[in-house]
Amino acid sequence: MKWTEIKIVTTEEAYDAICEMLGTIGAGGVSIMDPFDIKQEIEKPNTLDYADDNFVDSLGEDVIIKAYFNESVSQTELVELIREKLIFIGQFLDIGKGFDSFEEIDDEDWSTSWKKYYKPLLIAENIVIKPSWEEYCHTDGDIVIELDPGMAFGTGSHETTAMCARFLRKYMSENDTVLDVGCGSGILSIIAAKLGARSVNSVDIDEVAVRVAKENSDLNGTDNVVTINTGIIQNMDNEKTDIIVANIIASVIVDIAKDVELRLKKEGLFITSGIIKERKEEVINAYISRGFEHIDTEELGEWVAMVFKCQGSL
Numbered sequence: 001m002k003w004t005e006i007k008i009v010t011t012e013e014a015y016d017a018i019c020e021m022l023g024t025i026g027a028g029g030v031s032i033m034d035p036f037d038i039k040q041e042i043e044k045p046n047t048l049d050y051a052d053d054n055f056v057d058s059l060g061e062d063v064i065i066k067a068y069f070n071e072s073v074s075q076t077e078l079v080e081l082i083r084e085k086l087i088f089i090g091q092f093l094d095i096g097k098g099f100d101s102f103e104e105i106d107d108e109d110w111s112t113s114w115k116k117y118y119k120p121l122l123i124a125e126n127i128v129i130k131p132s133w134e135e136y137c138h139t140d141g142d143i144v145i146e147l148d149p150g151m152a153f154g155t156g157s158h159e160t161t162a163m164c165a166r167f168l169r170k171y172m173s174e175n176d177t178v179l180d181v182g183c184g185s186g187i188l189s190i191i192a193a194k195l196g197a198r199s200v201n202s203v204d205i206d207e208v209a210v211r212v213a214k215e216n217s218d219l220n221g222t223d224n225v226v227t228i229n230t231g232i233i234q235n236m237d238n239e240k241t242d243i244i245v246a247n248i249i250a251s252v253i254v255d256i257a258k259d260v261e262l263r264l265k266k267e268g269l270f271i272t273s274g275i276i277k278e279r280k281e282e283v284i285n286a287y288i289s290r291g292f293e294h295i296d297t298e299e300l301g302e303w304v305a306m307v308f309k310c311q312g313s314l
Helices: 015-024 035-043 053-058 075-089 107-111 113-117 159-171 187-194 207-219 250-255 257-263 277-288
Strands: 002-010 029-033 063-070 098-106 121-124 127-131 143-147 177-181 199-204 226-230 241-247 264-276 293-300 303-309
Touching: 002 015, 002 075, 015 029, 015 063, 015 075, 075 098, 121 159, 143 187, 143 207, 159 187, 159 241, 159 264, 159 293, 159 303, 177 187, 187 199, 187 207, 187 226, 187 241, 199 207, 207 226, 241 257, 250 257, 250 264, 250 277, 257 264, 257 277, 264 277, 277 293, 277 303
Parallel strands: 127 143, 177 199, 177 241, 199 226, 241 264
Antiparallel strands: 002 063, 002 098, 029 063, 121 127, 264 303, 293 303
16 A cells, blocks of 8 residues: 655654644554654663664754655645645744655555664563564573564553563562553563463453554463453453552543452552552552552652552452
8 A cells, every 4th residue: 555654844842733733634644753752762771772872963853753644645735735734833833844745655664664763671670672573682581571562552661661560570479360451562461471470361442452462472472371352350350369450541540449459369469550640649549548558659750650459358
């Protein structure tokens, strides 16, 4: 299939508004190269990939947006429409250079271009996330998670995933049973399996996420331990488990407190993240009110991860 690639050169200030505009006029996909995000990743102490000064300097300061429209769209009309929309946005925000160019490309050219920015990453003690297409020389004791997340799913680099992984590393014991709520690309489920879980049950409301998670579990040879289904925690039976991990959002974490309690063994642990700092106390109060003990907290950037111990059903 052929696509029209539209390239826009803009600023950090304006790229959110421009991406939203592109979506409303029918973009089939949008990729963003934000040099500030890339520089931040490179500067992190746990980044395994080496980038020299020339590469960092070459990133510049412009945000590059590439949007993709299918071949049925008239290129001339599309370019005119985008120019008009950019002029309108430019009344309120600094859009930088704006429209840069367009070209016709094949589907596979843009659907895999993001991969060059995804490198092996140490996210917890001896736990490395490695994209399936990258080489990594591991040392004895490393737990290497092979991942092929697809464009829409987590790569393990987000703070919330890293904190949950560290808590699993800290608190999980071999032969524990684990429930992963909102499993996404399956990173935490696979980590739990490789840490020695007896069984891992995983759910996500997104059918595509479930498919990707299953593929990643197969890739890592954990499919004999990890079971992945479409659904929510309320769909699961009430069989008691040792650990529940949920890297989702604060409002859902609060809403499922009763369901977590029903499915945890006494003294079982609830590891959770996806919580912005402003909602930290709300989450703590929701679980303390159900008799949980708040035993650990980690904060990274604007995000919070916590561990609660279940004291038994009220």
